[in-house]
Amino acid sequence: NREDRRTTILFGDGAGAVVLGPAAGEGRGVLANRLASFAADRHLIEVPGGGSRIPATAETLAEGLQYFTMNGRGVRDFVAANVPPAIDAFLSERGLTPADIAHFVPHQANGRMLENLSEEIGVGTDRTWTTYERYGNTGSASVPITLDRAARSGRLADGDLVLLAGFGGGMALGLSLIRW
Template sequence: DWRDRSTAVLFGDGSGAAVLKRSKHGKGILSTYFRSDGNLAQLLHRRAGGAAQPFDAAALADRSFYIEMEGREVFKHAVRSMADACDRALDGAKLTGADIDLLIPHQANIRIIEATAKHAGIPMEKVFVNVDRYGNTSSASVPMALEEAMASGRVTDGSTVLLVAFGAGFTWASLVVRF
């Protein structure tokens, strides 16, 4: 919605997927963590769309199809949730931030990325950032960043990578993987 400058300039467009396969001992997924809290959904949502209220001319006219966001509240919950997700995944893998070769966070904005890295004890030199080039590509941000990190040589054989994401609904998740 180009009339809502608080959301229109934030989001980019992209897609991504990961293909998993059996791996050698010591490689692969070391730990995962996933949570959701639907009680906070009204802080970042669309009133229309999907099966409950399919897109139509009325939804476009009354602007209910567009994203609505309470930015400050979303920021607070994103930082808190992503920090917790990092802690849980690291604990599950019996690792610390110092053991991580690269952090690939959801690319919402640089302040959330910096706060997450700081909490996890991971210096920004070990954090992959591409939000400056693509904007917030929503659920595609982590797979896009992972592919770019691999293509640029920042993820190599033996790398231990922490991925962490946050999204609408609210949902948040993390994964520690050794390549």
């Protein structure tokens, strides 16, 4: 919705994918994944109409229900309250701590949120990869775009643990742990 100044200026445009192949060596590749949803908070980021719950009609279009909506402060609070404990549990279940993570590649929501998240989970900004400053928030594409930047940098070393974290609409959370 071009009239919604709370969201129009926040997002970039991008697409990303990760092509996986056989991992070279035992204990390499994708080690673990976690998906979670927090349906009670789905109103924080949503497109209310146009889907199966509220199909598109002349009335829903007139009401603007086909447009993306977001409660920015609510999303920030959601991330602060839910993502660090989820990451802590994800790592702990594997006998790992934040000190074991060589590279953190999060969804590129915004700079301040990423700084806070990196510090809160204990990886710090020095091990956190960002691309928001160049591309903005490219939504779900931001994780593969940022992973590509990290890979092209030459700084991902053989055997490094890489933590990927995506969060957003619905409210959903996805985590992946990769041994590079």
